[in-house]
Amino acid sequence: MDSSKVSISIKGLQKSYGTHHVLKGIDLEVESGSIIGYIGPNGAGKSTTIKILCGITSDFEGQVTVNGIDLRSNPLEVKRQIGYIPEKAALYATLTPMEYLEFVGQLYGLNRDTIADKSLRLLELFDMKGVAYNRMDTFSKGMQQKVLIISGLINNPKILFLDEPLSGLDANSVIIVKEMLLQLAREGKTIFYSSHLMDVVEKISNRIVLIDKGVVVADGSFESLNQGRGESLEKLFAELTGEKGLTDRAEKIVQAFE
Amino acid sequence: MEKIALFILRPFKGFITASGVNYEQLTAILRVKLMMDNRRPTALSGMQKKKNGLFLQMFVFGIMGLMGGMSILQLNDEVTAYTVVFSFIMIIIAMTMVGEFSTVLFDTTDxxxxxxxxxNSKTIYLAKGIHIAFYLLGIAIPLAIFPLAFTFGKYGLTAGLLFLLGVFLITLFTIFFTNILYLLLMNWLSAERLKDVISYFQIGIAIVMFGAYQLLPKIIEMEAVENATLTINWWIYLIPPVWIAGFIKACHTLTFDFFGIVTTTLALTVPFLSIWFVTKYLASYFTNKLSQLDVAESGEKSSASRKVKTRWDGLLTSSSEEQAAYRFAIRQTSRNRKFKISVYPALGYVLVLIIVLIKPDFKDLAGSIANLADSRSYITMLYAPLLLAFTVVQMVNYSDTPEASWIFSVVPVDKPGTIISGIVKALYVNYILPALLFCSAIVLAIWGVTAAFHIVIALVMSVLFCGVLVKTIGEKLPFSQSYDMQNKGNNMARNFLAIFSIVGFGLAHYGITFLPLIGQIVCFALVVGTAWLVLGSIKQISWSKIKS
Incomplete structure (x- = not known):
């Protein structure tokens, strides 16, 4: 890959919690403007990878560069270029969306008026203008998720990390977010997208990276992984993670209930 | 509040920026943190979210300061008086910080x-540090107002100014002291256990405050205390409040003897050295530990997986639904910190209340117990635990996840009364009965077996009381309301009603004690019958009667 086009480069990434090795050596190069579908079974190490890339977990082995900047030696510069939308609705729920977005925007050094304008516009686009000044502890999970999505984009990041971003969103919002991600990629932004929703990953990603037990087990476009067999990503996922008898297992579960 | 804090910070902008901290980010973090503090429920205001929670808290601390400050007026020896005041301030600040600030410190949302x-990490550390300092000043200032006024009045202006400096110094030292306490706890305990320990601290605060409020004036009135003086031993120099007290006296009376010189030196150096030590060495270690909390939590077994004994469930319940509710209530209540924080202090209040109501003479304890045996004060002892019943029955309706109560609506339960009945039985057996039995043991020890019959009457009365409580305030599904809802009812009126009804039950029993034995037995039978009927009617509560 042309080094000027590489936006994320990961070499030999390892991470352990005590004796438990979560990542056992991940190597990956991500091209600018691409949408990476980062998938894997529960506990495969997806969230850990994203937490390392976003600078939440600083204790890791291996080398990570983001837009040519070394994450370990210059984490602040990396953080200026990225946006992160976490899986669980981690926000200060006693604040209102406007207060929260103003806060996050200020951490990126944005002007308060600019943030307010931008926040209101974005909240309106997500059908949330009416609750812009209400405390978020009364919000549904989907509403909180929308605020998180806006907060992840408020600094207009070059690279966006999303960890299960659609959880709790209604069907219309899911369509909006999917289209939004495609549009962002067209503008040259890199999207690092982790999810269990295989149909969404299949539709929006131009490259799929599957990790299992802390190592990459498949890497390529959906078409190349599929090799013309016409199977869905869901089926491929099961195959690649070594799960062949899922239907049998489901049958046994039903029998156990009877 | 946040505006005042940021105003105070503004003159230091140049200094802060020069030390490598991003001032804009710092103020943004502080603004949000302080705003959230003001919206956070505190142990003192119950679990209620009050708009002006911080101001209420300041008022309460002001009153506490008044109590602690009384020693300045009461005690003749200056060093002793100020040692008491600064110990009081230090303990309250430390306890409040451990109890209430933990929710901020252990917030992994950060x-x-x-x-x-x-x-950058300097900005995060400093934001945390200033946040803590502002928070502590918010406690220390109202605490110090009355003692300061008393100092001005009794010892003059210089002493007053020295006292203010003393408050600042003791606050600095308390930050160090609390940091050490946290680090020790974090080294020994897992994240979950630590949160449990912090809950107990919070419970401790509530009980100590209530006890101090009720008992301190009585103790201070004692003559022996009035003329108390500190004996100067080598270990006296290990007590930080003594340094500050010695420093104040030495500086405003200008008596620099050995004690004066040592205490002044310690007072002026150790707090600054300790705060330097905290920022230099402990802050990063502390933040490292914090960032591990989240991970550690997912790796370890949570307290929820600890086995909870559900005793007597088969014996006390009559259907599988009631039994399920019984077991559910025991597990839920024993693992819910908010429930524990609300209920356990009530247990402490009961103890303090008993002491206050029977007014023991601290100088002649044996004599006052002998006097007690001639009275009918056992009624007080046996009915004070009903205060706990009131709290428990009320609190069981609330939950952090009220939405989870949908489960009751989808399972094929004919009458929700069976669920409520199972819950009440569990609460009675687990919380109310132990308290009652404890009090009964004291009553037996003082009054002997002659009081046994009254203990039995009181036990049945307590069952009846719980039944009546459920019928009046608790006809709701358990754990089905958000803690925020607590505000909506008229709590004050309800609390009064509860106290009146407890007094009513107690008075009824008191009346019974004047009846001849046969009359007492008839009344007992009546109470048993009524309790039986009320409990039976709880099981009959239908879906249409469930109040939302």
Whole structure:
């Protein structure tokens, strides 16, 4: 890959919690403007990878560069270029969306008026203008998720990390977010997208990276992984993670209930 | 509040920026943190969210300061008086910090919000440090208002100013002291256990405050205390409040003897050295530990997986639904911190209340117990635990996840009364009965077996009381309301009603004690019958009667 086009480069990434090795050596190069579908079974190490890339977990082995900047030696510069939308609705729920977005925007050094304008516009686009000044502890999970999505984009990041971003969103919002991600990629932004929703990953990603037990087990476009067999990503996922008898297992579960 | 804090900070902008901290980010973090503090429920205001929670808290601390400050007026020896005041301030600040600030310190949400943003570690540390300092000043200032006024009045202006400096010094030292306490706890305990320990601290605060409020004036009135003086031993120099007290006296009376010189030196150096030590060595270690909390939590077994004994469930319940509710209530209540924080202090209040109501003479304890045996004060002892019943029955309706109560609506339960009945039985057996049995043991020890019959009457009365409580305030599904809802009812009126009804039950029993034995037995039978009927009617509560 042309080094000027590489936006994320990961070499030999390892991470352990005590004796438990979560990542056992991940190597990956991500091209600018691409949408990476980062998938894997529960506990495969997806969230850990994203937490390392976003600078939440600083204790890791291996080398990570983001837009040519070394994450370990210059984490602040990396953080200026990225946006992160976490899986669980981690926000200060006693604040209102406007207060929260103003806060996050200020951490990126944005002007308060600019943030307010931008926040209101974005909240309106997500059908949330009416609750812009209400405390978020009364919000549904989907509403909180929308605020998180806006907060992840408020600094207009070059690279966006999303960890299960659609959880709790209604069907219309899911369509909006999917289209939004495609549009962002067209503008040259890199999207690092982790999810269990295989149909969404299949539709929006131009490259799929599957990790299992802390190592990459498949890497390529959906078409190349599929090799013309016409199977869905869901089926491929099961195959690649070594799960062949899922239907049998489901049958046994039903029998156990009877 | 946040505006005042940021105003105070503004003159230091140049200094802060020069030390490598991003001032804009710092103020943004502080503004949000202080705003959230003001919206956070505290142990003192119950679990209620009050708009002006912080001001209420300041008022309460002001009153506490008045109590602690009384020693300045009461005690003749200056060093002793100030040692008492500064010990009081130090303990209250430390306990409040451990209890209430933990929710801020252990908020792993920070890890997701602050760590992915471009904020350097100095800015995060300083924001945390200033946040703590402001928070502590918010406690220390109202605590110090009355003692300060008394100092001005009794010892003059210089002493007053020295006292203010003393408050600042003791606050600094308490930050160090609390940091050490946290680090020790974090080394020994897992994240979950630590949160449990912190809950007990919170419970401790509530009980100590209530006890101090009720008992301190009585103790201070004693003559022996009035003329108490500190004996100067070598270990006296290990007590920080003594340094500050010695420093104040030495400086405003200008008596620099050995004690004066040592205490002044210690007072002026140790707090600054300790705060330097905290920022230099402990802050980063502390933040490292914090960022591990989240991870550690997912790796370890949570307290919820600890086995909870559900005793007597088969014996006390008559259907599988009631039994399920019984077991559910025991597990839920024993693992819910908010429930424990609300209920356990009530247990402490009961103890303090008993002491206050029977007014023991601290100088002649044996004599006052002998006097007690001639009275009918056992009624007080046996009915005070009903205060706990009131709290328990009320609190069981609330939950952090009220939405989870949908489960009751989808299972094929004919009458929700069976669920409520199972819950009440569990609460009675687990919380109310132990308290009652404890009090009964004291009653037996003082009054002997002659009081046994009254203990039995009181036990049945307590069952009846719980039944009546459920019929009046508790006809709701358990754990089905948000803690926020607590505000909506008229709590004050309800509390009064509860106290009146407890007094009513107690008075009824008191009346019974004047009846001849046969009359007492008839009344007992009546109470048993009524309790039986009320409990039976709880099981009959239908879906249409469930109040939302």
């Amino acid at each position: 890890n997701y919000i602050l760590l992915p943003r471009p904020i």
